[in-house]
Structure formats: C-alpha cells, structure tokens
Amino acid sequence: xxxxxxxxxxxxxxxQANSVLGVLGRVLLVFVLLGGFLVAIQCMGGSIKLMGxxxxxxxxxxxxxxxxxxxxxxxxxxxVQSSSxxxxxxxxxxxxxxxxxxxxxxxxxxxxxxxxxxNTLVSIGHVRQxxxxxxxxxxxxxxxxxxxxxxxxLLPLELMTGFLSKTAIAxxxxxxxxxxAEYKSPIKAAVKQGYTAILxxxxxxxxxxxxxxxxxxxxxxxxxxxxxxxxxKNMRKLIxxxxxxxxxxxxxxxxxxxxxxxILVTIAVQSSSITTSLLVPxxxxxxxxxxxxxxxxxxxxxxxxxxALLASAATDSTAGLTIALVHAFFNxxxxxxxxxxxxxxxxxxxxxxxxxxxxxxxxxWVLAYVGGAFVLIPLLxxxxxxxxx
Amino acid sequence: MHWLQKLGPQSRNLEAINANFLQMLEDGRHIFDAAANAxxxxxxxxxxxxxxxxxxxxxxxxxxxxxxxxxIHGTIxxxxxxxxxxxxxxxxxxAERIGDYCKNIYELASLRPPLGTTEEVQELxxxxxxxxxxxxxxxxxxxxxxEDAATNLIQETGELxxxxxxxxxxxxxxxxxxxxxxxxxxxxxxxVSSHTGNIVTSIIMPLDKxxxxxxxxx
Numbered sequence: 001x002x003x004x005x006x007x008x009x010x011x012x013x014x015x016q017a018n019s020v021l022g023v024l025g026r027v028l029l030v031f032v033l034l035g036g037f038l039v040a041i042q043c044m045g046g047s048i049k050l051m052g053x054x055x056x057x058x059x060x061x062x063x064x065x066x067x068x069x070x071x072x073x074x075x076x077x078x079x080v081q082s083s084s085x086x087x088x089x090x091x092x093x094x095x096x097x098x099x100x101x102x103x104x105x106x107x108x109x110x111x112x113x114x115x116x117x118x119n120t121l122v123s124i125g126h127v128r129q130x131x132x133x134x135x136x137x138x139x140x141x142x143x144x145x146x147x148x149x150x151x152x153x154l155l156p157l158e159l160m161t162g163f164l165s166k167t168a169i170a171x172x173x174x175x176x177x178x179x180x181a182e183y184k185s186p187i188k189a190a191v192k193q194g195y196t197a198i199l200x201x202x203x204x205x206x207x208x209x210x211x212x213x214x215x216x217x218x219x220x221x222x223x224x225x226x227x228x229x230x231x232x233k234n235m236r237k238l239i240x241x242x243x244x245x246x247x248x249x250x251x252x253x254x255x256x257x258x259x260x261x262x263i264l265v266t267i268a269v270q271s272s273s274i275t276t277s278l279l280v281p282x283x284x285x286x287x288x289x290x291x292x293x294x295x296x297x298x299x300x301x302x303x304x305x306x307x308a309l310l311a312s313a314a315t316d317s318t319a320g321l322t323i324a325l326v327h328a329f330f331n332x333x334x335x336x337x338x339x340x341x342x343x344x345x346x347x348x349x350x351x352x353x354x355x356x357x358x359x360x361x362x363x364x365w366v367l368a369y370v371g372g373a374f375v376l377i378p379l380l381x382x383x384x385x386x387x388x389x
Numbered sequence: 390m391h392w393l394q395k396l397g398p399q400s401r402n403l404e405a406i407n408a409n410f411l412q413m414l415e416d417g418r419h420i421f422d423a424a425a426n427a428x429x430x431x432x433x434x435x436x437x438x439x440x441x442x443x444x445x446x447x448x449x450x451x452x453x454x455x456x457x458x459x460x461i462h463g464t465i466x467x468x469x470x471x472x473x474x475x476x477x478x479x480x481x482x483x484a485e486r487i488g489d490y491c492k493n494i495y496e497l498a499s500l501r502p503p504l505g506t507t508e509e510v511q512e513l514x515x516x517x518x519x520x521x522x523x524x525x526x527x528x529x530x531x532x533x534x535x536e537d538a539a540t541n542l543i544q545e546t547g548e549l550x551x552x553x554x555x556x557x558x559x560x561x562x563x564x565x566x567x568x569x570x571x572x573x574x575x576x577x578x579x580x581v582s583s584h585t586g587n588i589v590t591s592i593i594m595p596l597d598k599x600x601x602x603x604x605x606x607x
Binding site: 278287 | 458
C-alpha cells in the first residue's frame, strides 16, 4: 500500500476555520473597512478643497468636454482596475462641490467601460484552446459591447436632454432635500472625525498647503482602493458557499433570476469585476452559455452602483448622492433598453461572438482590441477634446 | 465526517457534489443487478428495458451535472480545490463506465446467447452476486473513506480481475464456438469490477496514481 493523504471527496477539502466567530469577525471587519472607505471618500473631497479653488478649476478644465471626461473615466478605471474606486472618487469630487454633476456624468459612464478590461485579461488565460478561448473572450467582451452601446445611446441623449441627471436630482430632492444642499448624513459626524484625525496627523508632520492637499488626496485614493480590495476579499470568502449554490441554480434559468443574482453578489462583494470574472471560466468551460451569462453581467453592472451610493453618504453635499443615482439610473436604463427584447439583447452578444471568432483565429485581435478600446482611443479622445468645452 | 470538516462553505458544497456521486454508484448497483439478472438470473430483458435505460440516462445526466458543479466549485474556491475536483472528475467517469458496461451486459442478455455449461452459468451467478456486493461496499467505503477497507476491496477486485482474465483467455482459445457470449460476459463483469475498484483507489492513492494500484510505485 502506498500511504498518502486521501485525495478524494470531502476529506480532500482543507478544513476552513469559518466558524461562527470567524464569520462574525469577518462581518465586523467589513463594517470597519466600510468606515475606512467612507473616511477615504471624505479625504478625497477634502483634499481638493485644500488645494484651493484655482487649482481645482484648472485641474478639471481639461475635462469640460464630455468626450474628454468619458476618456478620463475609462483610463482612470483601467489604471486602478476598479470601477468602484473610480466612481467613489467621482462621487467624492462631486460631493465636495469641485466637480459639477453634468461634468461627472460622462466620467461615470467611462468607469463602466474601463472596468471590463479585467475580464478580457482573464479570458486570455484560455488562449491556447481555440474553442474555450472563443467562448471566454466572447464572455469577457459582451460586457464591453453592452457598456459601449449604452454609452453610445445614452450619452448623446443625456447631453441633449439631461434626462439622467434631472431624474437623479429630482430623486435626490425627495430623498435628501435640495440637491446641492449640505447633506446631513447620519454617519457624517463619525466620518468627519476620521478625516480630521488624518488631517491633524499630517499637519503634525509639518505638512501644509498644496503638499498637504496632495498627501491627503493620495491617502484618500490609497485608502479607498485598500478598503475596497479588503472588503471584496472578505466578502468573497463569506459568501463563497451561497454564491456557488446560486450559480448552480441559475445555470440555464430565466434571465431575471440571473440579473437578481448578479445584483446581490456584486452588492455583497462590492466588486462587479469579481462577479463578471467568475463567469469567464464558466463560459470558457461551456457550462454557462453567453446568453445566460449576460443577465448576470447586467446584474453586476447594477449591483456595483451601490458602492457609489454608499460613498455619497460621506460627502458634504447631496450632489454626491445625485451623481451616484445617475450611475444607478444609467445602468438600470441600459438594462431596461437592451434586455427585455431578445433582438436587442442579442446585439451585444452577436458583436462579442463576432469579435471572439476573429480573435480565436488571430490572437492579434486581442491586443488590438485591448490596446485600442482601453488605451489608444481614450488617450486620443482626451487629446482631441481636452479644453474643448 | 470530522466536525472540523463540516465547517466552511467549501465543505458543504463538496458534500453536495459527493452526494450526487454516491447516487451515481447506487444507480450503478441497480443497473448492474438488473442487467446481470437479465443475463443469468432468468429476468426477461424486455421487462426491465425501460427502467435500465432510464437509470443509465440518469447516471449520464448526473455525471454532466457533477462536472458543471465541479467547474463552478473550482472557479469560486480557487486552485486549492483542484486536486479534490480532479479526483472527482476521474471518479464520475468510472461510475459512468459502470453504467455503460451494464448496458453492454443487457444487450448481451437480449441476444440470449449460450453461456456455457451449467457450472459456468452458476459461476456467472456467483460472480454477479459478488460484483453487486463490491459496488455496494465501494459506495460505503467511499462515503466513510476507510483506508483499510479500500485496500481490501482493491485487492479483491484485482484478484477477481486476474481470475476473469484467465477465463477470458480460456474462452477465446477454446475450440467451442459457442464461447463468445460467455467470454463477453466475463469481459463486461471484469470491467464493472475494475471500475468499482478504481473508485476506491482514490482513497489511498495519490492523484497521479489513481487506478494504478497494481503497478510498481515510481
């Protein structure tokens, strides 16, 4: 007999110390991290104020043009690999009054586009197996095509009519009083204390003026990123079991269930990329069809807007809530436009399948697509439209 | 199962996958009994046909379902789960093969071939009973992960395999042309027994040596 540790069945799974205490500990940690996240938002908003009006005006002059702003949203998200971080930053800036809601709308839309590069990179892992790669790449890019179609349709509409921002302002008035007014957030006092503590610490180190503002901004960005990453990590461990059960049940089920699961999972892990990147290997293996993965992705798009809504609770004015609501409405309207009618729903799916077919025959298409859609075109857009108000 | 092993969402989901696998083995035992009884037990093959093919279909669907669950489990829980999942992929193939060979037994039974002398038919009946009990034991051993019982069962299926190989050779080399049915019966019984043994090798053998219990270590 060749003694070895049992390799099969239940004994092979390492025992998880996810006891009741462990679960409670993780939940507590998540709440602490959420608090840190809100303090980080306050830091970002506060840092712009510390810079002084002249500095902030010149900072955002370049993105007065909506297409430049869109490009900035895409690039920022591609850089940090997190739409939640970018949208939180945007909410902080709008909430601090340094960025107008109308200026920020295209940036929020750009963040939606930039976040999908993560999936594309995940799909490249299957490039050696033609059929699996074709399925994986299609699963990664269907999200991109949906976002691009939504921006292509809704950005011009928004620029012409302001329907997203006007609806968001109206809802903000109902929920929190006049949009732009000082926001009497119930947790604002606690968040403000955290921000003040950081500010006092940095001042005690001799920092003041613009250097202080820059350091506070960097602290804010870094803390946002760190808290979101840790929240995602912990929540993923907490919900792994129910997530697996939900995915097992949702295979081949109605789209509305998929959308619901996508929303709930993304709210839980606070990351649309985690949700959608889980779908890529499932599609690659062929056990989840593209048509069934699509509603899960739409749900992830909607679920991720909760992060921006959470961030708005830490902002000084209700404008932060307004832009967060714009983000939510953009995704809800996009889903409502493209999902219910099958013919429309199949547009991003067919586009993704077409690109995947080309990419599986010639992987150069992948480089062209990633480089073009997420780097070159946004950079060109910024360069061409920067300063064009 | 130790109480520590019950903790954690990963264990719960693996348990669900294992439960489906155990059901495959139960169906395998059922389909073997039905087919073997049709061959040597006097059961009319036409009577059991529908149940047999439905059971085989259920085995195949369970295999596909387990494969999907394995992919989802691995995707969510990460690379640490791959050894256990790779083992499961191998095991469901063995369980599915049991179903396939039982279909072969049934098809042989439908032809109603001569199966040798009265003593040889009696021997087949005893083999049928022995193999049926092996499948039941394999299921229980897999559930309990009893290493000693696994070793004993593997040795038993190994010895049975050698006996059946000798009978197959005898039958193939015999001048009597009516041996083909008997030889096929031995062959199918041997394959069912071997796949049953393969399943419990997973309890004591490392992943790369699954099914290779009888080969020299390397």
